[in-house]
Amino acid sequence: MPPGLDALKHIVVLMMENRSFDHMLGSVPGIGGIDDAEAYSNADTTGALVQPQALAEFQSQLQPDPDHHFPAVDLQIFGGDPNRRANMQGFVKSYYNQQQNVAHSHEILYYFKQSDLPVLTTLATEFAVFNRWFASIPGPTICNRAFAHYGTSFGRVDMNLLYINEPFKSIYDRLVGAPPHTSKLYYYDTASSTMEITNLLQHQPEVFGTFDQFQKDCETGNLPDYSFVEPNYSDHDSDTGEEVANDQHPDHNVQAGEAFIALVYNAIKGNAALWASTALLIVYDEHGGIFDHVIPPLCTPDQFTATANDTGTGQPFAFDRLGVRVPAILVSPWIPKGTIVSRVFDHASIPATVTKFFLGDYSPRSPRETSADVFIEPQGPAVDPARNLLSLDVMRTDCPDFE
Amino acid sequence: MGVIRVPKVPHDAYNPNRPVSALLKIQIEHMHEAEKRLPTRYRSEIYPNAIKTEGEAAEYIRLVTEGIHEAHADAAARRAKPAKKRKGVIEIAAVTDERAERQTGRKARKIKKGGKN
Numbered sequence: 001m002p003p004g005l006d007a008l009k010h011i012v013v014l015m016m017e018n019r020s021f022d023h024m025l026g027s028v029p030g031i032g033g034i035d036d037a038e039a040y041s042n043a044d045t046t047g048a049l050v051q052p053q054a055l056a057e058f059q060s061q062l063q064p065d066p067d068h069h070f071p072a073v074d075l076q077i078f079g080g081d082p083n084r085r086a087n088m089q090g091f092v093k094s095y096y097n098q099q100q101n102v103a104h105s106h107e108i109l110y111y112f113k114q115s116d117l118p119v120l121t122t123l124a125t126e127f128a129v130f131n132r133w134f135a136s137i138p139g140p141t142i143c144n145r146a147f148a149h150y151g152t153s154f155g156r157v158d159m160n161l162l163y164i165n166e167p168f169k170s171i172y173d174r175l176v177g178a179p180p181h182t183s184k185l186y187y188y189d190t191a192s193s194t195m196e197i198t199n200l201l202q203h204q205p206e207v208f209g210t211f212d213q214f215q216k217d218c219e220t221g222n223l224p225d226y227s228f229v230e231p232n233y234s235d236h237d238s239d240t241g242e243e244v245a246n247d248q249h250p251d252h253n254v255q256a257g258e259a260f261i262a263l264v265y266n267a268i269k270g271n272a273a274l275w276a277s278t279a280l281l282i283v284y285d286e287h288g289g290i291f292d293h294v295i296p297p298l299c300t301p302d303q304f305t306a307t308a309n310d311t312g313t314g315q316p317f318a319f320d321r322l323g324v325r326v327p328a329i330l331v332s333p334w335i336p337k338g339t340i341v342s343r344v345f346d347h348a349s350i351p352a353t354v355t356k357f358f359l360g361d362y363s364p365r366s367p368r369e370t371s372a373d374v375f376i377e378p379q380g381p382a383v384d385p386a387r388n389l390l391s392l393d394v395m396r397t398d399c400p401d402f403e
Numbered sequence: 404m405g406v407i408r409v410p411k412v413p414h415d416a417y418n419p420n421r422p423v424s425a426l427l428k429i430q431i432e433h434m435h436e437a438e439k440r441l442p443t444r445y446r447s448e449i450y451p452n453a454i455k456t457e458g459e460a461a462e463y464i465r466l467v468t469e470g471i472h473e474a475h476a477d478a479a480a481r482r483a484k485p486a487k488k489r490k491g492v493i494e495i496a497a498v499t500d501e502r503a504e505r506q507t508g509r510k511a512r513k514i515k516k517g518g519k520n
Contacts, residue, residue: 017426059416065424118407126404141426159429162436190472191465195426198433201468202440205475234427235419236461242417245457249426253416262409400404 001383004334004390009277011354011376014229014264015148016257017141017249018068018288021325025129026111027054028121031340032131032294034111040293042079042092042109044102050092052291056110062250064098066108066289070157071312072097073138073324076289077296091291109291112254119258120327122400123265123282128330128339128389130375134296135286135323136347136368144286144323145195147347148228151369153319155304157311161197167364170200171351172207174362175226181358182224183207186214188232189243195230218267218274226354231260250288262402265331269399276395279376280331281350287324296322297344300371319368322346330375333399334390341375341389348372419458427460434467445470 022040026033034040034052041049066072072094079089096105114121136147142161143153149170153161164170175183187194188211194201201208209217211232217223231247248257261282269275302319311317328345348366353374355362360378377388385391423431435451447466454460 119409122404122407142429159425162433189465190468191461193430193434193464193468195430198437201471202437205472233430234457234461234464235417235421236458236465237419242419244412244417249424251421253412255410256412256416259409259412262407398404401406402409403406 001379001381002334002385002388002391002393004332004392004395005377005379005383005388007277007334007395008279008332008357008376008390010223010225010227010274010279011357012223012227012229012264012268012278012280013148013350014231014261014280014282015145016231016261016282016284017233017247017252018286018290019248019254019284019327020287020290020292021131021133021294021327022052022292023056023111023287023290024117024120024284024327025124026052027114028124028129031124031129032342034293040088040109040291042089042291044092044105045096046102050106050109052109052111052293054111054113055107056112056116056254058116058254059251061107061110062288062290065250066095067098068140068286068289069312070137070139070306070317072289073287074311074313076291077138077324086295088291088293088295091289094289108289111291117254117258119262119265119402120282120329122402123261123329123331124327126337126400127332127335128341130328130330130341130343130345132294132297132325132342133283133328133345133349134325135284137286137319138296138321138323139286141195141285142197144347146197147368148285148350149196149200150366151348151351151372152302152304152366155302155306155319157306157317162199164197164199168366168369171226171354172200172204172228174351174355174359175224176204176207178359181226183226184209184214184217184224185228185230186211187230188246189238191236191238191243192230192232192234195233214264215267218271221271221274223274223278225358229264231257248284250290266402269401275333278332279390281328281375282331283328283347283350284326285347287326292325294325296324298322299344299346300367302366302368330389332390333396334392335396336392337396337398339389343373343387345373345375349375419456419461421457422455423457423460427457431460431463434464437471438467441467441470441474445474 075090095108146153245252246256246260356378
């Protein structure tokens with residue numbers, strides 16, 4: 001087995017909130033971002049063509065929060081085309097619907113300059129950036145996060161996912177049910193808590209920890225096999241002072257999220273043994289209604305169908321198309337600098353990868369999860385070198401430091 | 404690769420009075436669903452429909468999250484407590500005999516006192 005895979009003992013996933021690939025990484029040259037702004041123009045409601053521009057601001061620009069519920073995302077992807085050909089032409093129209101302000105509606109196409117986001121763009125250029133990682137559903141947070149935890153949203157395309165249906169177990173259940181494997185879901189603190197659908201929190205609070213605990217576990221080398229890290233979802237007071245939301249959900253400060261990503265990276269890199277044996281995936285749950293130019297591909301249908309009433313578009317949805325493209329970066333000292341991965345992934349790839357790597361064959365899993373690609377090759381002698389991202393023979397010593 | 408400076412978060416980024424987003428509203432709803440299943444003593448006594456700001460949302464979410472953890476911790480502590488030692492069968496039979504003797508004696512004394520024969 002390649003030494004990087006041989007050394008790998010821990011997978012950590014940090015899932016941020018509501019930013020598209022082009023919005024965050026579009027300015028990085030040569031990775032599939034905004035290489036041709038003119039080609040990605042959207043018409044506004046006056047018929048004028050508007051181009052994406054590097055004018056995104058850290059806070060106070062995306063007010064109100066861009067609509068990213070199923071009907072709005074449908075408009076963003078299909079642009080209102082009566083023949084329902086996906087064209088990514090409906091972002092400005094969709095944002096206009098919220099305020100009826102033509103000039104303001106253009107801001108949904110704005111993206112950050114590379115120098116604005118030194119943490120995320122450095123990680124994207126230093127390690128492996130996925131330029132075809134899509135949200136699992138063209139819809140909002142909860143159903144998309146459910147794909148990361150369960151490999152399915154149990155037929156929901158909305159935020160009202162309160163209960164799960166057997167037989168599909170969460171990735172945490174699968175691992176803790178197979179000792180000696182271990183797993184933990186780290187929320188920022190109890191005031192931020194979890195965006196998991198409260199199912200696990202109610203029934204298995206022992207799989208949760210705080211971000212303080214995550215940092216201690218990194219320091220002491222007690223990180224579980226699989227960790228899922230949640231950012232802080234709200235501005236609130238704590239015993240240690242003011243906690244600024246760092247999830248990057250509009251209208252939260254994007255720089256606070258940058259600092260949080262660096263904190264997670266530093267916690268792992270600060271322990272040499274852990275750094276050598278951990279892969280960190282940084283990914284966003286969905287695009288948050290913000291522009292991206294890549295048409296989401298079709299995918300294997302899930303075994304559920306959302307009714308026309310549930311979707312709010314007049315059309316049922318068989319979970320056979322992915323959501324809008326989001327930033328995704330895999331970090332490990334065994335990954336060659338500047339790796340660009342153009343295979344298709346979505347959040348079902350997370351439980352698919354973790355399950356295959358730690359548990360091997362496992363069933364039952366949802367049709368979406370079983371057909372999802374994996375970003376770390378399963379353990380075993382027959383590793384396909386073309387697919388293995390942790391491919392270096394010797395661990396890198398030139399990885400960036402953040403301070 | 405050199406050292407990358409992490410951007411400083413501006414002080415005015417902090418605003419706990421910011422109105423709750425649609426996402427936080429949903430998180431509050433989910434927490435409320437979970438809270439309904441908690442025994443009363445672990446509940447927050449906050450009316451979730453009256454929550455308007457991020458700071459208020461965070462306080463409610465904190466109380467429910469901690470309530471869930473406490474309820475589970477208490478249940479685990481109860482499970483871990485050693486069970487009361489049960490008396491063996493012979494011991495129980497002996498106790499029953501003693502009680503019967505005592506009752507017989509008491510009856511006899513009552514009869515004596517009442518002068519009945």
